[in-house]
Amino acid sequence: MKKVAVINDLSGFGKCSLTVSLPILSSMGLECNPIPTAILSNQTGYDSFHSVDFTEHLTPYINVWKKQNVEFDAILTGYLGSEKQVDIILDFIDHFGKDSLVFVDPVMADDGVLYDTYNETLCEKVKILTQKANIITPNLTELCILCGADYNEIIREKTNEKICKMAKSLLTETTKTVIVTGIKDGDKITNLIAYENGIEVVKTPLLNGSYSGTGDIFSSVVCGSIVNGKSVKEAVNLATDFIIKSILDTPTELKYEPDGVNFQKHLRLIINAE
Numbered sequence: 001m002k003k004v005a006v007i008n009d010l011s012g013f014g015k016c017s018l019t020v021s022l023p024i025l026s027s028m029g030l031e032c033n034p035i036p037t038a039i040l041s042n043q044t045g046y047d048s049f050h051s052v053d054f055t056e057h058l059t060p061y062i063n064v065w066k067k068q069n070v071e072f073d074a075i076l077t078g079y080l081g082s083e084k085q086v087d088i089i090l091d092f093i094d095h096f097g098k099d100s101l102v103f104v105d106p107v108m109a110d111d112g113v114l115y116d117t118y119n120e121t122l123c124e125k126v127k128i129l130t131q132k133a134n135i136i137t138p139n140l141t142e143l144c145i146l147c148g149a150d151y152n153e154i155i156r157e158k159t160n161e162k163i164c165k166m167a168k169s170l171l172t173e174t175t176k177t178v179i180v181t182g183i184k185d186g187d188k189i190t191n192l193i194a195y196e197n198g199i200e201v202v203k204t205p206l207l208n209g210s211y212s213g214t215g216d217i218f219s220s221v222v223c224g225s226i227v228n229g230k231s232v233k234e235a236v237n238l239a240t241d242f243i244i245k246s247i248l249d250t251p252t253e254l255k256y257e258p259d260g261v262n263f264q265k266h267l268r269l270i271i272n273a274e
């Protein structure tokens with residue numbers, strides 16, 4: 001069975017990070033091997049949360065995997081609890097990542113605002129991590145942080161040309177694909193895929209509100225689909241379709257829904273039973 005090592009937090013509530021990667025990758029016929037970066041009562045977007053940083057356990061945890069000579073088809077990273085974790089993950093990628101897809105979701109911020117537990121130094125470290133990745137999935141705020149651009153200026157102008165240019169500037173020998181997610185564009189959301197040889201765009205309808213965990217659902221479905229042999233565009237189409245159906249199944253009156261989306265009934269859409 002193909003294996004995906006997923007480095008992300010475990011949040012008791014919020015339907016995000018490992019609590020979505022585990023069911024999603026399993027439904028896709030893949031083994032999800034978690035490395036928890038932190039354990040939280042709930043994700044940080046609720047009024048309060050209790051978080052236990054897992055950094056001190058990561059090296060001994062990974063050392064056991066090294067002794068067991070396991071191999072992974074992909075490594076997927078998400079929310080990170082500390083700067084030291086990035087060094088540990090860089091070492092993990094050096095050890096396990098030679099023949100695997102390295103997929104980094106540079107979780108740092110959204111709508112121009114850093115997440116509560118992120119600061120500038122951690123963002124610098126996340127940037128170093130993205131340079132080791134074959135594929136990265138920043139949202140527009142994260143793209144601006146990675147490129148040193150002013151988010152408010154980009155939002156004001158919001159020319160796709162500028163966004164394409166920024167995405168392309170992150171392409172390297174290692175990073176072959178940059179997917180900029182969730183660019184609001186009138187009544188649509190654009191996901192922009194930048195490769196060396198061009199750009200592809202996947203548009204979806206803009207639904208009201210914002211929901212915890214949709215970024216993690218997106219990276220899990222896209223990563224799993226690519227491991228299962230789909231093209232990046234097919235993978236993005238599947239992920240956005242799955243997320244839209246899940247959002248439509250999530251009644252909420254809130255502008256921001258910390259409980260996340262009801263994706264469970266829609267897992268059949270992504271099942272790979274081969």
Ligand code: PXL
Nearest residue numbers: 009016017043044045079213
């Ligand atoms: O989905 C992003 C995310 C993941 N994990 C934790 C978070 C957030 C966003 O707020 O707080 C703990």
